[in-house]
Each structure stands twice: as structure tokens, then as C-alpha cells.
Amino acid sequence: MTTRLHDTLTGAVRPLEPLEAGHVRVYSCGPTVYGPAHVGNFRSFLFADLLVRHLRWRGLRVTWVMNLTDVDDKIINGAAAAGIAIDELAERWIAGFLEDARTLRMSHPDVLPRATEHVPAMVALVERLLAGGHAYRTDDGSIYFRIASWPAYGRLARLDPGQMRVGERVAADEYTKDDVRDFVLWKGPREGEPSWETALGAGRPGWHLECSAMSMQYLGESFDIHTGGVDLVFPHHEDEIAQSEAATGKPFVRTWLHCAHLQMGGRKMAKSEGNIARVTELLAAGASPRALRYALLAAHYRTALSFSDESLAAAAAAIERLDALVAALEAYRSDGPGDPSLAGLLGRAREAFGTALDDDLAISPALGALFDLVRDLNRRIADRTLSSPDADTALAALRDLDTVLGVLPDPADALPDALDALLEARASARASRDWAASDRLRDELAAAGILVEDTRDGQRWRRAGSPSGA
RNA sequence: GGCGACGUGGCGAAGUGGCCUAACGCGGGGGUCUGCAAAACCCUUAUUCAUCGGUUCGAAUCCGAUCGUCGCCUCCA
Numbered sequence: 001m002t003t004r005l006h007d008t009l010t011g012a013v014r015p016l017e018p019l020e021a022g023h024v025r026v027y028s029c030g031p032t033v034y035g036p037a038h039v040g041n042f043r044s045f046l047f048a049d050l051l052v053r054h055l056r057w058r059g060l061r062v063t064w065v066m067n068l069t070d071v072d073d074k075i076i077n078g079a080a081a082a083g084i085a086i087d088e089l090a091e092r093w094i095a096g097f098l099e100d101a102r103t104l105r106m107s108h109p110d111v112l113p114r115a116t117e118h119v120p121a122m123v124a125l126v127e128r129l130l131a132g133g134h135a136y137r138t139d140d141g142s143i144y145f146r147i148a149s150w151p152a153y154g155r156l157a158r159l160d161p162g163q164m165r166v167g168e169r170v171a172a173d174e175y176t177k178d179d180v181r182d183f184v185l186w187k188g189p190r191e192g193e194p195s196w197e198t199a200l201g202a203g204r205p206g207w208h209l210e211c212s213a214m215s216m217q218y219l220g221e222s223f224d225i226h227t228g229g230v231d232l233v234f235p236h237h238e239d240e241i242a243q244s245e246a247a248t249g250k251p252f253v254r255t256w257l258h259c260a261h262l263q264m265g266g267r268k269m270a271k272s273e274g275n276i277a278r279v280t281e282l283l284a285a286g287a288s289p290r291a292l293r294y295a296l297l298a299a300h301y302r303t304a305l306s307f308s309d310e311s312l313a314a315a316a317a318a319i320e321r322l323d324a325l326v327a328a329l330e331a332y333r334s335d336g337p338g339d340p341s342l343a344g345l346l347g348r349a350r351e352a353f354g355t356a357l358d359d360d361l362a363i364s365p366a367l368g369a370l371f372d373l374v375r376d377l378n379r380r381i382a383d384r385t386l387s388s389p390d391a392d393t394a395l396a397a398l399r400d401l402d403t404v405l406g407v408l409p410d411p412a413d414a415l416p417d418a419l420d421a422l423l424e425a426r427a428s429a430r431a432s433r434d435w436a437a438s439d440r441l442r443d444e445l446a447a448a449g450i451l452v453e454d455t456r457d458g459q460r461w462r463r464a465g466s467p468s469g470a
Numbered sequence: 471g472g473c474g475a476c477g478u479g480g481c482g483a484a485g486u487g488g489c490c491u492a493a494c495g496c497g498g499g500g501g502u503c504u505g506c507a508a509a510a511c512c513c514u515u516a517u518u519c520a521u522c523g524g525u526u527c528g529a530a531u532c533c534g535a536u537c538g539u540c541g542c543c544u545c546c547a
Contacts, residue, residue: 029547037547044547073545158473159543207545229547230475236546260475261541270546298495299483304476304540311482314496321495324509364484368494375511382503382511435505442507453508460509 003058003358005225006302008233008256009156013360016055016255018224023061025219026052027253029211029228029236030066030112033093034074038276039296039307040262040269042104044229046293047259047301047361049106051227053404054357065218066109068094070116072207076193086194090114100279103289104296105406111218115210122205122213123198126185128247136178141188141201144177150242156256157234183239185209208239212252216244226253230260231268259301264308277307288465290407291316297405300363318371319465322398323409325374327453328381329395330412331460338387339380346397349373353401370401409463419448426452427459 002015018024028048031037037045045066052064069075070090079089094114101108115122126143129135134149147153147161154161161181177184184206189195195202215223221244228237237256244252261268264275282292295315299305352369356362377394380386386394402408415423426441442452449464 031547032545041547047547157542160472227547230541231546234542235544259547261547263540266540268541268546272546302475303483306482308482310496314482317497318495321509328509362484364494368484371494378510430505433505439506451508453510454504454506455509462509 003055004360005255005257006360007254008237008258009253014255016224018060019220019222019254022059023063024055024225025223026055026062026064026225026227027211027215027219027223028064028066028109028226029232030068030109031093031097032069032072032074033090033097034072034078035093036096036278036280037100038269038271038278039282039292040264040276041229042100042106042279043262043296043305044227044259045101045106046104046296048227048257049406050297050301050361050363050404051225051257052107053406054361057404058354058358063111063219064107064109065111065113065215067211067214068097068112068114069207069210070094070114071194071204080192087116090116096280103279103283104293105289113214113218115205115214118210118214118217119196119198119205121217122186122209123200125209125213125216125243125247126200129185129243132246134243134246135185138177138188141186141203142177142184143186143200144182145185145239145243145246147179147181147183147242150246152245153242154238156238156241159234159238183208183235185243208236208243211236212240212244212247215240216248221248221250221252223253225255225257227257227259230258233258257301260304262296263304263306266306268304269307282312287312288316288319290409291319291465294319294405294407297363297407298367301361316465319407321371321374322407323462323465325377325381326395326398326409327412327460327462328455329377329391329398331455331457332381332386332391333388333457334384334386334391336384336387338390339385342380342386342390342393345373345376346394349376350397350401353404357404366404370405373398373401409465412462415450415461419445419450422448423450423452423459423461430454430459 004013004015006013016024026048028045030045031041048066052062055062071086075086075089079086082089126135129145130143135143135145137143186200186209187204187206189202194204196204215226226237241252263269264277267273267275269276279292283289291312292315295307295312296305298315349369349372353366356365356369399408422441422445426438426445429437429441445452445461446464450461451464452459452461
């Protein structure tokens, strides 16, 4: 069984065949660190995370690189507005990004290269393009890529360069270039902007350049998968292909993966639309991190996903269902002989789950398989057909699937002594059938975020997940 | 003006020629269990897949038209 993925360039769903057997190289366009990322940005990061987790779960080695764009117009403007250096602004929001990523349980990329630390590699790339006749200088010290020198331009985005409405919504460029469609590789020095002294002269790199230079530095001139949001298809990735392939003469990326937009209020979530939600704000409003992760992951990556209070609440409820099962399995005790049907049940669930994700990361049927399993396990718990070891086996199976999803609660950590004492007090109150005391202690624990439930195995507890921003 | 995606129950979302009188999650209604509660389980909640027409023995799934929504062509995940 091989994972199949939809490639934007060819429009086909094809089996993933890594250039190096057993080792997949993945590059993901990361954040521009001029402010906090919104959850729409995180949809694309988490979809890449899902991809990486799934490939690793399938036993493949994955090298995952995600860039940090720490120099561009927005950062320059933002730093100027705040009266600080661009480095300072970038540092602040890199820290913010990493914090949000941790909160949302995103796997840590193997490399998080920063653009400002890779200027020499970018300069070298531009030199190759100049030497090959694919780039030219202008009077202000800028260097542009000559689209006319690259006939394949427009293939990724399926745009006909002749039909492009370039310039219509863009004021006449302040830089002078031969053709309005040419894109900048290197921006000449300007007053008040950071500048690097390089073999190309003074200036700073254009945005598209960094991804080509850094991806090729860490993953090779040809690599397996490149991910990003659909809004990067044009011009960003189109330009990356042109400058990379024109420089190396080799195919740049084998498979292009693009996730659709996260929508809020029926429109794409975007700062310019004013309809954004940020991780820290949502958490402050009471959202649970795992519910947020689930909400961003729960629809197929190539379909628009709507985000709302309702979707977050639904995600929180789904997470609660998983939490309740985990708590039930952890508390389950039975000396019974065990359930002979369990192994088959778990095997079929894993099979269905994996098969779904192999099909271009089809998350919906994968979640369907997961929740079918949840119901079947709950039934067995209610019917008490499982043995204690069976419960452990089932829990391990759930945790195995969760290697990919990353939404189950952490293994129950110890409670503070004070709360532990309340639990014990409640247990003895129940033993003496002192319902008033028992109920009062249950309320106290609930107020402390601990949900207590009574079963024939005695009372069991779990931490309350914050049910969305209710 | 060009290119593209999509329209499935109260909401979200699978399914792309017969096993679909349509998965899964959320929500609603009824029930079981329970000291109470919670959780869980059971039953129920679309004879229907934007509309119209066509192809086919057979269509949510293919074709055409119409209406509607969203996205890209510009910084953008």
C-alpha cells in the first residue's frame, strides 16, 4: 500500500515514490514572522503536519523543512512602525509561532531555516540565473527574472501569461523592469531598508528566492514534496519553479500539495478581509487546544473548511467523546477471559484508517473508521466482554492511530495531592452511601476541572476539556 | 475579461455508475443503565443528493443548460 497524493502541477493523484527509497523530503512554506499567525495559516501548517505524521506512521523516514520568512516588506514596515529592528520583530514572532505550533501539537520541523541566515545561498542562485541569461539587472541595483526566458512559466497555476491582467490592480512598479510580469529576485538598496553587501551588490532578497535557495540547500535540487496554501500557487510557487529549474536544469519538486482556504463567515480567512482568529485569542476565550487542532484538521485539505464557534464546539464535543473512551479504558478492570473479536476489530480499524489516509490524506473516512472503533469499544466496555489486558491493548491501538492525528489526551498525569484527597474522600463517602457529601465533593472537583463519573469499577475521573469558546 | 473549485440532512462533512432507502462528527427527540448525575449503549432524525433536461437496464455519482457560492489572475497559508 502506497500513499497517493494529488499533485497540483499535473492535476493527477499519483503514488508517492520518493527519490531516495524510504526517505521523503518535504518542504513547507512557513510563516512570515511580522505578527501572530492566524488559524487559517495554521490550517496549512497542520495539513503538512498530518502528511508528515502519516508518512512516518507508514514507516517512512521524513525530512521536514519549514521556512521562516524574516525579511520582507511587512516586517520592514512593522519594525519601522514599532521603532525596533527587523531582527527584534522577527524574534518576537518566531517565538510566538513556535508557541502556537506547540500548543496545536504540530510536529517540530527538522529544520526551520531563516531567510536572513541564507543570503549567500540566494546570491549564488541569482548568479547562476544571471549566467544562464534568465535574469537581468536594472539601474537601481535590482535583479529580475526574465519570464520570456522560461516557456514553462504559468504551468503550475494554469495561467496563460498573455492573459494575465498584470498591472491592473498594481500601481506602476517603482522599480523598472523589462516586462511587467517579470518578478524580482533581488531588490536594490533603498533608504531605510535593511541591506546586505554581496557579490550581487547591495540590497535584499526577493520573497520567492528564499524558498528555492533554502529548500534546495536542505533537500537537494530535486525533492519530493512541497506544500503550502492555494494562495501560494501563484505567483510564489510558480516563481519558485521558474527560478529553481532555470538555475539547475533539473525538475524542482516531484509533488506539489496545496491546501484550500480556511473560511470564516463564508469568505477566506485573511487579515485583509478582517475575519481572522488567532490561536492565543481563541485559547483565551476558552477553546481547547486539541479541539482547535481537530477543527482545523477535520476536513479534507483540498476542500474549503469553514471555521466558526459552532465548528469549534463540534470539535470539542468530538474530542470529549474520545477523552471519555480513553478514561473508561484506563479505569476498566475485569478478570474475564477476554474478547476473541478484539484483535480483528482493531486490525480492521487500523486498516481502514490507514487506507483512507493513503488516499490523498482522506481524513473524513479515516475519522469515520476511528469513530466506528470508538463505538465498538464503548459497546464492549458496556457489555464487559473485555479483559483488563484487552483494555490495555485497545488503548494502545487508539494511541497508535493518534500518532497521526495528535488529538488524544496526554497519558493521565498525577493530580495535585489536594484533588487526590477530594477523590478519596468522595470514594469513601460513596462507600458509606453518603450521597450528599459525595455530590458536594463531585461539584468541588468539577469546579477544579475534574469530571468524576461513577461506574461499576468505581469512580473514574478525567480532565474537563474546555468546550469551545462557549 | 481569463482560469478553476464547489452546491449532499438542523450544522459540519464522506461517498463520484449498482452493496446509497447516502459513512462519520455535532445537534434534536425517545428509551436503557444509574442513589442522583455524567458517560455509554439502543432506537429515531435525507426514499434524497441546487434546479431542469439528457445518456444508461441503473445516476448523488456521466453529459448539457440554468441558478447560486467561493477562490486565483495582486501581498496572502
